[in-house]
Amino acid sequence: MPLPRLALTLGDVAGIGPEIIVRAVTSGRLREFCTPLIVGHPDVVARAAKLLDTPLRLQLVASPAEPVSDGAIACWNPGADVVRDVPAGQIDGRAGKGAYDYLVAATRAALRSEIDAITTAPLNKAALHAGGVNFPGHTEILAAECGVAEFAMMLYLPPGPEVRSPHGLGVAHVTLHTSVRSVPGLLSESKIRETVELIDGFMKRIGCDQPRVGVCALNPHAGEDGLFGDEEATLIAPAVQAAVAQGIRAAGPFPADTLLRRAVLGEFDGVAAMYHDQGHIALKLIGFERAVNVTLGLPIVRTSPSHGTAFDIAWQGKASCDGLVEAARIAAALATTR
Incomplete structure (x- = not known):
């Protein structure tokens, strides 16, 4: 039986999301229970890998269902290029809009059964609003996209x-x-x-x-x-x-x-x-x-770690991926019981 295909959204790129996702996908721990798909800008992911001095072979895909070669990590970018220039550890509307775009795209892919579950890196609610997105957080966006009350x-x-x-x-x-x-x-x-x-x-x-x-x-x-x-x-x-x-x-x-x-x-x-x-x-x-x-209450599976964007330590190579790995493990388990 194939492992669940799990989308990992980068969240707010000014925070620790890119770091913890790179740590998680390169640690080998995720491969034990899922096939990861990074949803976000590949340049941001590559910059995080360079920061952590971690070898990472990304394969850009045009859709979540596109197969990848052995040893590569799929990366799907449904957002804009402006996130490449977002400074670390600051509220920025471009990062807020990017986090929203990644989440919405992953949610719609899950509704189309192109992926089996979503694990989201943190977003910043002030950045979300600065980006013109009038939702208070992940949960409310997901409910709206899935049409659930x-x-x-x-x-x-x-x-x-x-x-x-x-x-x-x-x-x-x-x-x-x-x-x-x-x-x-x-x-x-x-x-x-x-x-x-x-x-x-x-x-x-x-x-x-x-x-x-x-x-x-x-x-x-x-x-x-x-x-x-x-x-x-x-x-x-x-x-x-x-x-x-x-x-x-x-x-x-x-x-x-x-x-x-x-x-x-x-x-x-x-x-x-x-x-x-x-x-x-x-x-x-x-x-x-x-x-x-x-x-x-959703027709899809979505999890996230319990912490936030941690702007105070973002892009310093300090963030732990343990919470993200645990969230991904639970998502993969729930995907098999749908």
């Missing part, structure tokens, strides 16, 4: 020393890239229930037959019986009850500070967080290098 961003920590569940721990978020002030108004019973359903479906897909899903409260102490807010009683508890009525092993709402600890200790396989940092902080604290971002 029910989707979620998950941080998934595979089985390992950080978590006791034999299936790892997945934390998905009801709201995504938005201000904390706007979160209460964006919550609804249906969105919370949909997030629980997506968590349940993902965990089953990776082999957890009966996932246990804990649902975070929004307010401290789960609202303290209405003293700190009523979202727990009016929105979250009814969503949990609706999920249970569908046969999902959901429970909550629980105070987030104790729920995440309970999940790490193995009581839950998945957690529904109400907002971005409520889930991200806990998982990044215990598993920053191994946590993988997975977009749930």
Whole structure:
């Protein structure tokens, strides 16, 4: 059986994306579970290889499905040439637009089944906007391109020393890239229930037959019986009850500070967080290098490492590719269970 064909998008070329992709494809680790395809400008890739003093034989392809010769790494450039001149470690609209073009092209190729999965290097949201792209991040672009209304961003920590569940721990978020002030108004019973359903479906897909899903409260102490807010009683508890009525092993709402600890200790396989940092902080604290971002609800497979563009160390040869390799490994595994 052929290995999954995995697209690696360069992300923001002013960040560490080109470096970590070159490290990953030249390490030999990716070849164990996928056939990589770099999506981005070949000159930027070659410059990263020179920086790292790493031999890299690129073969330019006109389409993702074009075969390559043995030992070569395919590189497909669906973007503009202007990214070649982007300075390192700075917000630049050309880099933002390039990251968008790479992602959109890879997504459409996946929808056409020309590739089996996508792993994205980080983009910078300010650069995205500077490039005229009015999306807050990868997840929202992917949902728009795929035409889906029910989707979620998950941080998934595979089985390992950080978590006791034999299936790892997945934390998905009801709201995504938005201000904390706007979160209460964006919550609804249906969105919370949909997030629980997506968590349940993902965990089953990776082999957890009966996932246990804990649902975070929004307010401290789960609202303290209405003293700190009523979202727990009016929105979250009814969503949990609706999920249970569908046969999902959901429970909550629980105070987030104790729920995440309970999940790490193995009581839950998945957690529904109400907002971005409520889930991200806990998982990044215990598993920053191994946590993988997975977009749930898409008809295609997309993952990414949990870190950002790291402008402070970009193009200095310091960035580790471990997070990208782990994200690629999860993408390849999910591609075989579609």
